[in-house]
Every structure is written in structure tokens, then in C-alpha cells.
Amino acid sequence: MRIFFATACLLASSSMALSAAAPDEAALRASMKQIGPVCTGLAKKITAKDATSAADAKQLQAWFGGVGKFWKAKKAEDGVTFSKTAAAEFKTVSKLTAAGKWDEAGASFKKATATCSGCHGAHREKAADGSFKVK
Numbered sequence: 411m412r413i414f415f416a417t418a419c420l421l422a423s424s425s426m427a428l429s430a431a432a433p434d435e436a437a438l439r440a441s442m443k444q445i446g447p448v449c450t451g452l453a454k455k456i457t458a459k460d461a462t463s464a465a466d467a468k469q470l471q472a473w474f475g476g477v478g479k480f481w482k483a484k485k486a487e488d489g490v491t492f493s494k495t496a497a498a499e500f501k502t503v504s505k506l507t508a509a510g511k512w513d514e515a516g517a518s519f520k521k522a523t524a525t526c527s528g529c530h531g532a533h534r535e536k537a538a539d540g541s542f543k544v545k
């Protein structure tokens with residue numbers, strides 16, 4: 411569990427890179443750039459039972475609300491579902507960490523971060539130069 415926390419977000423972000431894109435994709439990328447470090451930080455905070463976890467989880471919930479709108483505009487149902495699941499699970503993480511229920515929070519965090527690799531696997535395309543773009 412501990413190892414999973416430490417690596418979940420890193421795995422999600424380690425192989426991502428910048429690429430030229432349309433304006434809406436730039437907005438998505440900007441969100442992802444914020445999501446990455448906060449998610450990695452939250453993993454450590456849950457392990458450390460840090461009380462500021464609740465605020466981070468709530469922020470992630472909000473960001474995934476925006477991410478969901480991108481996929482809705484793109485008419486990609488699976489992307490919408492991944493985003494909704496992430497937002498819902500981070501909301502639960504926020505509530506559970508606020509209540510000091512760290513083990514349950516860890517389980518929800520795991521469900522939330524399963525969406526990272528799920529969506530990246532489905533909607534990330536590797537360009538010839540090694541960067542990634544939305545598909």
C-alpha cells in the first residue's frame with residue numbers, strides 16, 4: 411500500500427511530455443500539470459496522516475470537474491466516466507481524511523488514481539518526437 415501510494419502518481423505522469431496542441435488541449439494539459447504534483451503530494455500526505463490532505467483532495471476533485479468538461483466537449487464517454495470517477499473518489503478521500511479515516515481514504519485514493527492510468531492508456535497518443543498528445 412505504502413509503495414503504491416508513493417508511485418501511483420509518478421507512474422501516471424512519468425512518461426508524459428509537452429506537445430503542440432489546440433487551445434482546449436492546452437487547458438487540459440495545464441490542469442494535468444497541476445494535478446500531477448498535488449496528487450503525488452497527497453499520496454505522501456495520506457501515508458503521513460497529514461491533516462492538510464482533505465484540502466488537497468478537494469482541490470483535485472474540483473480539477474477533475476474541469477477535466478470532465480473537456481471530455482464532454484470532445485464527446486468521449488469513457489473520458490467523462492474516468493473524470494467523474496476521479497472527482498467522486500477524491501471527494502470521498504477529502505471527507506475520509508477530514509474524519510481521520512486514513513485506511514479508508516487510502517482505498518479511495520487507490521480508486522481515484524486508477525483513473526489516471528486508465529484514461530492515459532485510452533486517450534494518450536505518442537508522437538514521433540516522443541511527446542504525447544490527446545487522442
Ligand code: HEC
Nearest residue numbers: 422423426427442446449489492493525526529542543544
Ligand atoms: C479523463 C482522462 C484523464 C484522467 C482521468 C487523467 N488524465 Fe492526466 N492526462 C490526460 C491526457 C489526455 C494527457 C495528455 C495531455 C497532453 O500531453 O496533451 C494527460 C497528461 C497528464 C500529465 C502530463 C502533463 C504535461 O504535459 O506535463 C500529468 C502529470 C497527468 N496527466 C497526471 C494525471 C494524474 C496524476 C491523474 C490521476 C489523478 C490523471 N492525470 C488523470 C488525461 C487524463
